[in-house]
Amino acid sequence: MLSTRVATLSQRLWSLWLLDKQLDRVIKSTCLQVSKRYATRAATAKQEIDISQYPPERIRNFSIIAHIDHGKSTLADRLLEQTGVISKTSKNKQVLDKLKVERERGITVKAQSASMFYEYKGMKYLMNLIDTPGHVDFNYEVSRSLAACQGTILLVDAAQGIQAQTVANFYLAFGEGLQVIPMLNKVDLPTAEPERAAQQIESTFEIDSSKILHISAKSGIGVDQVLPAVIENILPPEGSIDQPFKALLFDTWYDKYVGVVCLMAIKEGIIRRGDRIVSSHSKTKYEVTEVGIMYPDPKPTTSLQVGQVGYIICNMKSVSEAHVGDTFYKEKHPVDPLPGFVPAKSMVFAGVFPLDADEFSKLDESIQKLTLNDSSVSVHKETSAALGQGWRLGFLGTLHMDVFRQRLEEEYNANILITAPTVPYKIKYRDGTVKFIKTPADFPDGTTMQEYVESTMEPFVLATMIFPEEYLGQMLELCTTHRGEIQNHTFIDESRVMLTCRLPMSDIVTDFFDKLKSKSQGFASFDYEDAGYDDSQLVKMEVLLNGEPVDALAAVMHKSNVVTVGRDIAKRLKEVIRRQLFDIIIQTAANGKIVARETVKQLRKNVTAKCYGGDITRKMKLLNKQKEGKKRMKKFGKVELPQEAFLGILSSKKD
Structure with missing residues (x-):
């Protein structure tokens, strides 16, 4: 007995010794990497490029x-x-x-x-x-x-x-x-x-x-x-080196060793390592630890002066401190801020949720770092009854949304679920107030619509399409089927046409571009710009599973699209929802009326498999017992909605 305890104790001591050695190796490896990093930065600091000779x-x-x-x-x-x-x-x-x-x-x-x-x-x-x-x-x-x-x-x-x-x-x-x-x-x-x-x-x-x-x-x-x-x-940049330092921040990214890196265009004066600069937006003061140019990777320089474009590292640790379009100046030498940029106007909104609720904090940090690298993304936190805590992100388009998702997954190892894209709608109430709707959950219900809402409006875009002349008929048909208003079309040469058309934004965020390429055999190109809001007959379509609404699958759309889209969503959900031990009723509803219905049939165990002949009442007794059990399951059972359901709606393939 004693020998067994001694053997167990010695084995534990051996395991602790191995763990200690392992930790020691990890610490040494980490310290070596950090020392190499700082040694490299020290070496490059000695090799700083002198670009002061370029006025x-x-x-x-x-x-x-x-x-x-x-x-x-x-x-x-x-x-x-x-x-x-x-x-x-x-x-x-x-x-x-x-x-x-x-x-x-x-x-x-x-x-x-x-x-x-x-x-x-x-x-x-x-x-x-x-x-x-x-x-x-x-x-x-x-x-x-x-x-x-x-x-x-x-x-x-x-x-x-x-x-x-x-x-x-x-x-x-x-x-x-x-x-x-x-x-x-x-x-x-x-x-x-x-x-x-x-x-x-x-x-x-x-x-x-x-x-x-x-x-x-x-x-x-x-x-x-x-x-x-x-x-x-091209004319050289204007400005004087003798004027107080003034720089425009036009891009940022995050470096895990030095924090936020700022890419600036120097409009006046000169900046060197050791200078103290101030943000016009937040009035926060920073000490410059490194300046340089992209060559094409960061290359330190002795200074940056008027007319030059380069990066500045200034111990900016938090991603919330960097504001694209901000003006920086030297401490005690304030200047008038530059005009900056018109904020990006999000045209497409989507909900982003972690697949594992425990990864919420990690994903929050990842989104902050990535939006520092892409300031055109707007971020607002939201909560879904079906998906839990998440974010409502605004993008400039569907490709922008897809690239952002891919970067989150590849660069930050994030496991996320993105809901179907929506556009921002506008609700005008009878008392004169106007409210922007960025998520279907905020859209008013039927009673509120009848009593308090004067009108609903949706965003439109002015689209420009260029294509060969032989596809003019197909392009005109494509625009009219998507509620488009043809503005004009002109010939830019003997065989190419430029068509301008006013289209609802909600119709081009799904499959418009795919249809455009398909009907023109890939020859058409497409571009659009914001064209304001117009009155539109909007309704909220809900998805019900066994009578319970799924808020993450709700959508706001034009009244004319409800039947087509509702039937399509119901059919695709039927394909992706796994069968349960009870029937699953899939319904789409708008304005309190059911638009479409599909049923996922229940799984059924063969309870009569062991009955080899005998009285029929024995089999009926087993079947009735199974029937009663299934009623209880239907009452208490919950429908499992897989990620494919959301991805199926996101990658719509309607004809």
């Missing part, structure tokens, strides 16, 4: 804007190679697309900046390039990036010609007063028609076609003409 007249701040997949990131790669920022290798593909989601999808999601040093006519220039997204859902990234530039390159695919986002980007840059340099890319493709594309640019934007550069970013044709054109056509 504003030898600085050019420019961006690249284009429709999606017209070659912005590829052109950025060639320019970085040309200036020696990166080596010339075949592996240089989308160097500035640093996010995993960007490389997987092949699109630019986040605007990225990179500084280059370029010699032209015996003078050295500091070129600050910003590569911007091309999809309409990330237009806010483009608008913020343009605030740090004095000019932009408008890139057009010579094979595809002008697309919808090309038009939107041009007028966005033109409205900011920037110099626009048009360029035709992919001129070496067999399907390229540079003369035709140049004629489109000339007729649409009134730009002389003789001034358009013809390049191929992939093969390098004409790329050596790009930077000289930027230097000659």
